[in-house]
Amino acid sequence: MKPKIALYPGTFDPITNGHIDIIERAGNIFDGVIVAVAESSAKQPMFPLDKRKKLIEIATAHCKNLQIISFDNLLVDLAEEIGTKIIVRGLRAVSDFEYELQMGYANASLDPEIETIYLMPNLPNAFISSSVVRTILCHNGNVSHLVPKSIMPLLKSENDVLDI
Amino acid sequence: MKPKIALYPGTFDPITNGHIDIIERAGNIFDGVIVAVAESSAKQPMFPLDKRKKLIEIATAHCKNLQIISFDNLLVDLAEEIGTKIIVRGLRAVSDFEYELQMGYANASLDPEIETIYLMPNLPNAFISSSVVRTILCHNGNVSHLVPKSIMPLLKSENDVLDI
Amino acid sequence: MKPKIALYPGTFDPITNGHIDIIERAGNIFDGVIVAVAESSAKQPMFPLDKRKKLIEIATAHCKNLQIISFDNLLVDLAEEIGTKIIVRGLRAVSDFEYELQMGYANASLDPEIETIYLMPNLPNAFISSSVVRTILCHNGNVSHLVPKSIMPLLKSENDVLDI
Amino acid sequence: MKPKIALYPGTFDPITNGHIDIIERAGNIFDGVIVAVAESSAKQPMFPLDKRKKLIEIATAHCKNLQIISFDNLLVDLAEEIGTKIIVRGLRAVSDFEYELQMGYANASLDPEIETIYLMPNLPNAFISSSVVRTILCHNGNVSHLVPKSIMPLLKSENDVLDI
Amino acid sequence: MKPKIALYPGTFDPITNGHIDIIERAGNIFDGVIVAVAESSAKQPMFPLDKRKKLIEIATAHCKNLQIISFDNLLVDLAEEIGTKIIVRGLRAVSDFEYELQMGYANASLDPEIETIYLMPNLPNAFISSSVVRTILCHNGNVSHLVPKSIMPLLKSENDVLDI
Amino acid sequence: MKPKIALYPGTFDPITNGHIDIIERAGNIFDGVIVAVAESSAKQPMFPLDKRKKLIEIATAHCKNLQIISFDNLLVDLAEEIGTKIIVRGLRAVSDFEYELQMGYANASLDPEIETIYLMPNLPNAFISSSVVRTILCHNGNVSHLVPKSIMPLLKSENDVLDI
Numbered sequence: 014m015k016p017k018i019a020l021y022p023g024t025f026d027p028i029t030n031g032h033i034d035i036i037e038r039a040g041n042i043f044d045g046v047i048v049a050v051a052e053s054s055a056k057q058p059m060f061p062l063d064k065r066k067k068l069i070e071i072a073t074a075h076c077k078n079l080q081i082i083s084f085d086n087l088l089v090d091l092a093e094e095i096g097t098k099i100i101v102r103g104l105r106a107v108s109d110f111e112y113e114l115q116m117g118y119a120n121a122s123l124d125p126e127i128e129t130i131y132l133m134p135n136l137p138n139a140f141i142s143s144s145v146v147r148t149i150l151c152h153n154g155n156v157s158h159l160v161p162k163s164i165m166p167l168l169k170s171e172n173d174v175l176d177i
Numbered sequence: 178m179k180p181k182i183a184l185y186p187g188t189f190d191p192i193t194n195g196h197i198d199i200i201e202r203a204g205n206i207f208d209g210v211i212v213a214v215a216e217s218s219a220k221q222p223m224f225p226l227d228k229r230k231k232l233i234e235i236a237t238a239h240c241k242n243l244q245i246i247s248f249d250n251l252l253v254d255l256a257e258e259i260g261t262k263i264i265v266r267g268l269r270a271v272s273d274f275e276y277e278l279q280m281g282y283a284n285a286s287l288d289p290e291i292e293t294i295y296l297m298p299n300l301p302n303a304f305i306s307s308s309v310v311r312t313i314l315c316h317n318g319n320v321s322h323l324v325p326k327s328i329m330p331l332l333k334s335e336n337d338v339l340d341i
Numbered sequence: 342m343k344p345k346i347a348l349y350p351g352t353f354d355p356i357t358n359g360h361i362d363i364i365e366r367a368g369n370i371f372d373g374v375i376v377a378v379a380e381s382s383a384k385q386p387m388f389p390l391d392k393r394k395k396l397i398e399i400a401t402a403h404c405k406n407l408q409i410i411s412f413d414n415l416l417v418d419l420a421e422e423i424g425t426k427i428i429v430r431g432l433r434a435v436s437d438f439e440y441e442l443q444m445g446y447a448n449a450s451l452d453p454e455i456e457t458i459y460l461m462p463n464l465p466n467a468f469i470s471s472s473v474v475r476t477i478l479c480h481n482g483n484v485s486h487l488v489p490k491s492i493m494p495l496l497k498s499e500n501d502v503l504d505i
Numbered sequence: 506m507k508p509k510i511a512l513y514p515g516t517f518d519p520i521t522n523g524h525i526d527i528i529e530r531a532g533n534i535f536d537g538v539i540v541a542v543a544e545s546s547a548k549q550p551m552f553p554l555d556k557r558k559k560l561i562e563i564a565t566a567h568c569k570n571l572q573i574i575s576f577d578n579l580l581v582d583l584a585e586e587i588g589t590k591i592i593v594r595g596l597r598a599v600s601d602f603e604y605e606l607q608m609g610y611a612n613a614s615l616d617p618e619i620e621t622i623y624l625m626p627n628l629p630n631a632f633i634s635s636s637v638v639r640t641i642l643c644h645n646g647n648v649s650h651l652v653p654k655s656i657m658p659l660l661k662s663e664n665d666v667l668d669i
Numbered sequence: 670m671k672p673k674i675a676l677y678p679g680t681f682d683p684i685t686n687g688h689i690d691i692i693e694r695a696g697n698i699f700d701g702v703i704v705a706v707a708e709s710s711a712k713q714p715m716f717p718l719d720k721r722k723k724l725i726e727i728a729t730a731h732c733k734n735l736q737i738i739s740f741d742n743l744l745v746d747l748a749e750e751i752g753t754k755i756i757v758r759g760l761r762a763v764s765d766f767e768y769e770l771q772m773g774y775a776n777a778s779l780d781p782e783i784e785t786i787y788l789m790p791n792l793p794n795a796f797i798s799s800s801v802v803r804t805i806l807c808h809n810g811n812v813s814h815l816v817p818k819s820i821m822p823l824l825k826s827e828n829d830v831l832d833i
Numbered sequence: 834m835k836p837k838i839a840l841y842p843g844t845f846d847p848i849t850n851g852h853i854d855i856i857e858r859a860g861n862i863f864d865g866v867i868v869a870v871a872e873s874s875a876k877q878p879m880f881p882l883d884k885r886k887k888l889i890e891i892a893t894a895h896c897k898n899l900q901i902i903s904f905d906n907l908l909v910d911l912a913e914e915i916g917t918k919i920i921v922r923g924l925r926a927v928s929d930f931e932y933e934l935q936m937g938y939a940n941a942s943l944d945p946e947i948e949t950i951y952l953m954p955n956l957p958n959a960f961i962s963s964s965v966v967r968t969i970l971c972h973n974g975n976v977s978h979l980v981p982k983s984i985m986p987l988l989k990s991e992n993d994v995l996d997i
Contacts, residue, residue, distance in 0.1 A: 017509070017534065042509065042591060042620055087972045099534060104623065106275045107435055110602050111926045117625050118960040122978055123969070128534055131596065131623040133609050136464055140282040149287070152251045158286055181345070181370065206345065206427060206456055263370060268459065270931045271763055274438050281461050292370055295432065295459040297445050300792055304938040313943070316907040322942055415808040434603045439762045446796040450814055451805070468610040477615070480579045486614055598767045599927055628956055632774040641779070644743045650778055673837070673862065698837065698919060698948055755862060760951065766930050773953055784862055787924065787951040789937050 016044035018097040019130075022088055024051050026058040027168065028069045029146055029160050031138040035103040036073060038132050045078040047095060052085040059147050064167075072161035089124040100129045105139060180208035182261040183294075186252055188215050190222040191332065192233050193310055193324050195302040199267040200237060202296050209242040211259060216249040223311050228331075236325035253288040264293045269303060344372035346425040347458075350416055352379050354386040355496065356397050357474055357488050359466040363431040364401060366460050373406040375423060380413040387475050392495075400489035417452040428457045433467060508536035510589040511622075514580055516543050518550040519660065520561050521638055521652050523630040527595040528565060530624050537570040539587060544577040551639050556659075564653035581616040592621045597631060672700035674753040675786075678744055680707050682714040683824065684725045685802055685816050687794040691759040692729060694788050701734040703751060708741040715803050720823075728817035745780040756785045761795060836864035838917040839950075842908055844871050846878040847988065848889045849966055849980050851958040855923040856893060858952050865898040867915060872905040879967050884987075892981035909944040920949045925959060 019039045025032060025048070039046045050065050058065065062083055069081050084091045092098060100120070102113055117129045133139070141159050149156050150168065157165055183203045189196060189212070203210045214229050222229065226247055233245050248255045256262060264284070266277055281293045297303070305323050313320050314332065321329055347367045353360060353376070367374045378393050386393065390411055397409050412419045420426060428448070430441055445457045461467070469487050477484050478496065485493055511531045517524060517540075531538045542558055550557065554575055561573050576583045584590060592612070594605055609621045625631070633651050641648050642660065649657055675695045681688060681704070695702045706721050714721065718739055725737050740747045748754060756776070758769055773785045789795070797815050805812050806824065813821055839859045845852060845868070859866045870885055878885065882903055889901050904911045912918060920940070922933055937949045953959070961979050969976050970988065977985055 038620055042622065085972075087969065087974045090972070090974070104602075106278065107599060107602065108272060108275050108928060110596075110599065111928050114625065114926065115960045115962065115965065118628055119965045119969070121627065123974060125627075128530055129625070130534065131625075133606060133621070133623070135613065135617075136467065136610055139464065139467070140279045142279065145279060145283045149251065149283070152249075152254070154251045154254070154287060202456055206458065268438075270934065271435055271438065272928060272931045274432075274435065278461060282464060285463065289463075292366055293461070294370065295461075297442060297457070297459075299449065299453075300446055300795065303792065303795070304935045306935065309935060309939045313907065313939070316905075316910070318907045318910070318943060413808075415805065415810045418808070418810070434606065436600060436603045436764060439764045442762065443796045443798065443801065447801045447805070451810060468607045470607065473607060473611045477579065477611070480577075480582070482579045482582070482615060598770065600764060600767045628959065631956065631959070632771045634771065637771065637775045641743065641775070644741075644746070646743045646746070646779060694948055698950065760930075763927055763930065766924075766927065770953060774956055777955065781955075784858055785953070786862065787953075789934060789949070789951075791941065791945075792938060 017099060018045045018047060018095070019043040019099045019101045020047050020049055020088075020092055020095060020097050021101045022049040022051060022084070022091070024053040024056060024058060024143065025065050025069055026053070026056070026143045027060055027065060027146060027160065027164065028072050029138070029141045029143055031103060031105070031134045031141040033072055033161055034134045034138045035101065035132050036076060036079070039101045040076055040078065043099065043101075045080070046076070046101070047080045047082060047097070048073070049088075049091060050081065050083045052083060059150075068164045068167060071163050071167070074163070087123065089120050089127055092127060093124070098126050098128055100127060102129060102131050104131045104133050105142070181263060182209045182211060182259070183207040183263045183265045184211050184213055184252075184256055184259060184261050185265045186213040186215060186248070186255070188217040188220060188222060188307065189229050189233055190217070190220075190307045191224050191229060191310060191324065192236050192328065193302070193305045193307055195267060195269070195298045195305040197236055197325055198298045198302045199265065199296050200240060200243070203265045204240055204242065207263065207265075209244070210240070210265070211244045211246060211261070212237070213252075213255060214245065214247045216247060218249075223314075232328045232331060235327050235331070238327070251287065253284050253291055256291060257288070262290050262292055264291060266293060266295050268295045268297050269306070345427060346373045346375060346423070347371040347427045347429045348375050348377055348416075348420055348423060348425050349429045350377040350379060350412070350419070352381040352384060352386060352471065353393050353397055354381070354384075354388055354471045355393060355474060355488060355492065356400050357466070357469045357471055359431060359433070359462045359469040361400060361489055362462045362466045363429065363460050364404060364407070367429045368404055368406065371427065371429075373408070374404070374429070375408045375410060375425070376401070377416075377419060378409065378411045380411060387478075396492045396495060399491050399495070402491070415451065417448050417455055420455060421452070426454050426456055428455060430457060430459050432459045432461050433470070509591060510537045510539060510587070511535040511591045511593045512539050512541055512580075512584055512587060512589050513593045514541040514543060514576070514583070516545040516548060516550060516635065517557050517561055518545070518548075518552055518635050519557060519638060519652065520564050520656065521630070521633045521635055523595060523597070523626045523633040525564060525653055526626045526630045527593065527624050528568060528571070531593045532568055532570065535591065535593075537572070538568070538593070539572045539574060539589070540565070541580075541583060542573065542575045544575060551642075560656045560659060563655050563659065566655070579615065581612050581619055584619060585616070590618050590620055592619060594621060594623050596623045596625050597634070673755060674701045674703060674751070675699040675755045675757045676703050676705055676744075676748055676751060676753050677757045678705040678707060678740070678747070680709045680712060680714060680799065681721050681725055682709070682712075682716055682799045683721060683802060683816065683820065684728050685794070685797045685799055687759060687761070687790045687797040689728060689817055690790045690794045691757065691788050692732060692735070695757045696732055696734065699755065699757075701736070702732070702757070703736045703738060703753070704729070705744075705747060706737065706739045708739060710741075715806075724820045724823060727819050727823070730819070743779065745776050745783055748783060749780070754782050754784055756783060758785060758787050760787045760789050761798070837919060838865040838867060838915070839863040839919045839921045840867050840869055840908075840912055840915060840917050841921045842869040842871060842904070842911070844873040844876060844878060844963065845885050845889055846873070846876075846880055846963045847885060847966060847980060847984065848892050849958070849961045849963055851923060851925070851954045851961040853892055853981055854954045854958045855921065855952050856896060856899070859921045860896055860898065863919065863921075865900070866896070866921070867900045867902060867917070868893070869908075869911060870901065870903045872903060874905075879970075888984045888987060891983050891987070894983070907943065909940050909947055912947060913944070918946050918948055920947060922949060922951050924951045924953050925962070
């Protein structure tokens with residue numbers, strides 16, 4: 014049997030406990046997981062690409078068979094390059110679901126062999142989003158229950174640097 | 178019995194009949210209402226903070242036990258300062274609902290004692306939003322059925338000043 | 342100030358941790374809570390009315406200022422009899438939300454002074470429903486994490502009697 | 506690497522092209538698929554259990570590493586018996602999504618190691634349901650574009666027998 | 670130009686102000702409207718088919734170019750018989766929308782030339798449903814604001830006969 | 834009978850197969866269709882207004898009784914100018930639906946005689962949006978299955994000019 018590698022794309026601005034939950038679940042189901050960090054320059058991320066990758070590295074130090082990459086092309090082209098057909102996405106809420114349906118069908122229209130599988134985060138993470146984390150960070154609030162403990166020091170120093 | 182004070186936060190850009198409906202309902206249920214106007218500078222409001230507060234003052238002149246404040250910190254921190262645990266939010270539609278769920282759980286994660294209660298505006302106001310009002314104002318359309326009559330003169334002069 | 346009494350109607354077939362969460366929240370916000378158990382004979386409940394009331398009594402023994410009643414008339418008529426205008430409902434998911442919107446507006450059309458307030462259960466209870474509990478009970482599964490510990494003995498004996 | 510077996514539960518009353526699509530996708534992602542037909546006597550299926558299994562057998566004759574079983578216990582107990590932790594579900598629409606969220610969290614509360622993965626059927630099958638097929642069959646309409654061609658003869662003879 | 674006839678199907682158990690609103694709007698847009706009352710025996714209607722037709726007749730006495738028929742076949746077959754390709758449906762809420770999407774695509778799969786057009790009822794009727802009306806009727810509540818005034822006497826006598 | 838003219842407004846940035854499907858359906862139902870291209874300068878369109886109109890012209894060359902105009906005023910004012918009361922909108926997904934409800938009720942509040950009718954695109958176009966097309970174009974991906982074949986050459990040259 015050929016190993017099954019799952020591609021988990023996102024902006025991860027920053028990585029949250031919800032993302033970690035999906036990464037760990039994908040790791041249980043598949044033989045390997047590639048976390049693909051979108052540059053997403055159009056979204057004007059709060060954290061630069063390198064920082065976002067660094068935070069994921071630290072937060073996933075305990076995960077086996079995991080690779081972290083960045084990309085700035087179409088997801089189907091990235092999957093082609095990597096040689097996998099399996100994309101993993103987390104589903105949190107109705108608005109997510111609508112968006113994911115649209116993206117899933119767009120990707121399938123570009124490459125019919127792509128299989129997108131959807132996982133729901135466990136309940137404590139069901140409503141965490143990077144956007145909520147950023148909002149709390151901007152007001153100097155506490156996010157230690159929303160993100161991996163290990164990245165907390167870097168989130169703080171980032172704030173100092175950015176003077177947010 | 179200690180008086181129950183409800184905190185009603187929002188951007189109010191500008192206040193609409195839907196907001197007034199929620200303020201009046203909250204006033205019927207609780208012993209006092211504090212309307213908290215978010216600075217929301219990131220949203221680039223159409224009306225500056227002072228103007229938004231002024232419009233609310235005029236539109237709520239008939240409401241008893243009402244206070245109008247502005248804030249630029251986390252809602253849970255504002256509630257802590259004020260000494261209330263009750264937040265009131267209007268619910269209009271599914272997308273509202275999803276957003277409110279996420280915000281409600283985010284706030285509960287920061288302060289588990291916070292109680293967010295949701296009210297639905299009465300039918301004639303069920304689909305009014307500040308965003309619709311702004312769109313109509315930008316095209317010199319008539320909003321007199323969507324906002325309190327008493328603020329109409331100020332909305333018009335604002336348009337003159339802004340030359341929209 | 343006149344005491345604010347909240348009316349919390351439902352079928353409670355059987356009461357779950359989600360219901361308890363809403364009852365406790367309503368108790369924090371209002372001066373008293375009346376749990377109103379609908380006969381709901383059309384729904385063919387799994388537990389008879391008396392049993393449903395008994396389970397609520399046991400499960401809410403720790404709640405102050407709580408009363409448990411049953412009803413078989415329109416909710417607005419019940420509220421009129423009791424002399425309160427405040428109805429409390431839990432909101433769990435989109436389908437709930439749609440249903441609640443429709444019921445809320447139907448009740449408001451019958452009595453415009455009725456105020457329905459909506460509370461969201463805390464996250465661990467966000468997806469519990471009586472229907473899920475009944476399904477698990479019917480297959481002799483474990484529901485001890487979904488319902489109050491104190492009612493577990495009665496749920497079991499019920500199953501024995503019903504030979505489900 | 507231990508083979509990954511996916512459990513695909515449902516009532517399949519009757520199997521549709523949408524089900525076949527999910528079975529084929531699951532077969533591409535995992536090393537084997539077990540189609541588990543719920544007795545669902547409470548739903549009063551149109552087709553008896555044996556017929557539903559027979560239809561699946563015929564319709565999936567081309568699928569490798571596939572097994573068809575029936576069950577009448579809790580899904581988590583079935584998964585335990587079979588020795589897999591992976592459940593596959595198709596997601597078609599918002600109401601599906603809400604229901605699946607609730608079921609997924611209920612199953613996770615019974616066995617935290619269960620992983621439910623969700624797949625979206627391809628577009629031509631995105632709105633097919635067994636319920637639509639049954640409605641059309643009841644009115645002697647044409648369902649040959651909604652179900653596998655190979656089961657058409659059996660659906661017809663069933664109608665004859667049932668005199669629908 | 671050939672006259673455009675719209676087919677408006679439903680159970681109408683009983684007809685509500687929401688239905689009347691859609692009938693009037695369809696009458697403004699098209700050259701004629703055919704109200705098609707589904708037998709819907711599987712739904713076990715509260716009012717028998719003849720009574721439902723009678724109520725519609727009375728309630729639509731003011732509408733021109735209107736015809737009332739009943740049907741018990743597939744909607745696409747009925748449209749074929751009548752010789753129109755235009756079906757009109759009212760859209761009230763998200764759950765409606767999902768259901769309508771599914772039915773719309775099912776009908777399109779049976780006859781690709783069928784055009785289903787969706788109208789939203791005006792705000793005061795946006796949350797009225799026959800189901801709400803039946804619930805209120807069963808508890809002897811007042812439905813005079815939810816249904817056409819002209820059918821009120823017949824709804825009452827029906828209740829007397831049925832002893833509801 | 835006076836001819837029925839439908840107004841189909843949008844940004845069309847760029848026109849997709851989904852738009853074409855709605856235009857053709859509206860053309861089957863009504864006696865004429867006016868495609869009204871919103872300037873939408875606030876949305877910062879990818880294609881300038883003239884280009885968007887040009888693309889529609891080419892893509893609809895086969896449609897009879899069609900007119901293409903641009904507008905920058907309120908939709909109800911445009912409808913007034915044109916002398917029609919019928920607005921056509923495509924409905925794709927729940928988020929669309931919510932937005933359309935809000936816009937529809939806003940327009941009805943400005944002119945109660947306006948009738949908005951909603952059409953669902955056929956399945957292959959059910960998840961196409963201009964936004965998906967723009968995203969793929971920005972990454973030099975293939976959109977030939979999402980937009981009319983006839984406009985492909987112009988989309989490419991645009992990319993060359995813009996050096997995207």
